[in-house]
Amino acid sequence: MSIIQLSNVNQYFDKNHVLKQINLEVEEGDFMTFLGPSGCGKTTTLRIIAGLEKPESGIVTIQGKIVDHGEMHVHAAPSARGLSLVFQSYALWPHMTIFDNVSFGLEVKKIPKAEIRKKVELALEKMRIRDLIDRYPSELSGGQQQRVAIARAIVTEPKILLLDEPLSNLDAKLRIEMRTELKRLHRDMKTTIIYVTHDQVEALTMSTKIALFFDGKIVQVDTPRGLYRNPGTLQAADFIGNPSINLIEARSVEAEGMLRTTSSLGQLDFFYEGHQSGEVVLALKPEDIHISRLPSEGAIPCQVYSVLPAGSETLIQLQQGDRGLLAKTIGEVDYEMDSTVWISFPADKINVYDKLSEKLIS
Numbered sequence: 008m009s010i011i012q013l014s015n016v017n018q019y020f021d022k023n024h025v026l027k028q029i030n031l032e033v034e035e036g037d038f039m040t041f042l043g044p045s046g047c048g049k050t051t052t053l054r055i056i057a058g059l060e061k062p063e064s065g066i067v068t069i070q071g072k073i074v075d076h077g078e079m080h081v082h083a084a085p086s087a088r089g090l091s092l093v094f095q096s097y098a099l100w101p102h103m104t105i106f107d108n109v110s111f112g113l114e115v116k117k118i119p120k121a122e123i124r125k126k127v128e129l130a131l132e133k134m135r136i137r138d139l140i141d142r143y144p145s146e147l148s149g150g151q152q153q154r155v156a157i158a159r160a161i162v163t164e165p166k167i168l169l170l171d172e173p174l175s176n177l178d179a180k181l182r183i184e185m186r187t188e189l190k191r192l193h194r195d196m197k198t199t200i201i202y203v204t205h206d207q208v209e210a211l212t213m214s215t216k217i218a219l220f221f222d223g224k225i226v227q228v229d230t231p232r233g234l235y236r237n238p239g240t241l242q243a244a245d246f247i248g249n250p251s252i253n254l255i256e257a258r259s260v261e262a263e264g265m266l267r268t269t270s271s272l273g274q275l276d277f278f279y280e281g282h283q284s285g286e287v288v289l290a291l292k293p294e295d296i297h298i299s300r301l302p303s304e305g306a307i308p309c310q311v312y313s314v315l316p317a318g319s320e321t322l323i324q325l326q327q328g329d330r331g332l333l334a335k336t337i338g339e340v341d342y343e344m345d346s347t348v349w350i351s352f353p354a355d356k357i358n359v360y361d362k363l364s365e366k367l368i369s
C-alpha cells in the first residue's frame with residue numbers, strides 16, 4: 008500500500024516551471040531516494056510532501072488523506088502530516104543540552120517526564136551517542152551534531168522521515184559511517200524514509216527504491232540494482248555511471264529475431280522488442296571490461312593511454328582506433344603506456360539505446 012502519493016504535481020517559481028507533472032507512489036517501509044543533478048527539483052518535491060510549500064497544481068496524499076489539492080486550495084500544515092524532517096544544516100539550539108534538543112518534540116506533547124527520558128535515551132542509543140546526552144551542541148563534532156538532529160527527528164517515532172542531503176556537510180569517512188547507521192535505523196524502525204541526494208553512491212547503497220530526477224521530471228523509479236543495470240535512458244546511463252560509462256555508436260539490423268549491431272566492438276546480437284531505427288548506442292560499463300595482456304578469440308586489441316591507480320581499484324584509459332574507452336579493475340594493476348592489450352566483455356551486460364529517442368531497447 009502506498010503511504011505517500013503524488014499525482015500530477017506541478018510547481019512554478021515565478022515563470023520557472025520547476026516540477027513538471029510529478030507522479031510518484033512511495034510504499035510503506037520504503038527507503039526512497041530522490042536522486043538527480045543539482046536544481047532538478049528533488050528538494051522542492053520533498054518540501055511539498057513536508058507541507059513547507061504549496062504545489063501550484065496536483066494532489067498529494069499521505070496515509071490515505073489528501074493533504075494538498077492545488078485546484079481545490081487544500082493545504083494541510085506540516086504539523087498535521089505525521090512526518091519528521093532533517094535538513095543539511097542541523098539547526099540544533101545552541102543554548103540547550105542534547106537532552107533538551109532531542110526531548111523538545113516530546114515535551115510539547117505533554118508526555119510524562121520518565122517516559123520522555125527513556126525515549127530520548129533510546130533515540131540517542133540508536134544513533135550511538137547516548138554518552139553525549141548532557142553536552143551542548145558546541146561541544147560536539149559535525150558528525151555528532153548531525154546524529155543529534157536525526158535522533159531529534161526519530162524520537163517522536165514518526166511513520167515518515169524526510170531527509171534532505173543530511174550527510175553532505177560531513178567528511179567522506181563519517182558519511183560512510185552514517186550511511187551504515189541510517190540503513191540500520193531504517194531496518195530497525197521500519198519507518199518510511201525519503202532521502203534527497205545528488206550522490207549516486209549514497210542512493211545505491213541505502214535505498215530500497217530510487218526516483219531519478221532530471222529537469223523537474225521523474226524519469227525512472229526503480230530498485231538500486233534495476234537502475235544500475237538498466238538505466239532507462241542514455242541520460243540516466245550517463246548519470247549513474249561512475250566513472251563515466253562508455254557510449255559506442257552502432258548500426259543495427261534485425262537478424263533471426265535478434266538485434267544485430269555492428270560497431271567498433273564488432274558484431275553483437277541482443278534480444279529486443281520492436282525496434283525500428285538503424286542507429287543505436289551501446290553502453291558498456293568500465294567495470295565490465297576485462298583486460299588481458301595476451302590475445303584470445305574475439306578479444307579486441309587496444310592501446311593503453313594511461314593508468315590511474317586509486318588504491319583499491321585502477322582506472323585504465325584505453326585507445327581503440329580513434330575511440331577512447333575507460334576500464335575499471337579491482338586492485339592494483341600496471342600496464343605500460345602505449346602497450347597493446349586485449350579487451351573482452353560479457354555482451355549481456357551491455358545496454359542498447361535507440362539513438363533517436365535515447366531510450367533503452369535491450
Ligand code: ATP
Nearest residue numbers: 020025043044045046047048049050051052204205
Ligand atoms: P540541489 O541538489 O542543488 O538542492 P534540487 O534538485 O533539490 O537541487 P530544487 O532545490 O528543488 O533542486 O530546485 C529546483 C529549481 O527550482 C531550481 O532551478 C531552483 O533554482 C529553483 N528554486 C528552488 N527554490 C526556489 C525559490 N524559493 N525561489 C525561486 N526558485 C527556486
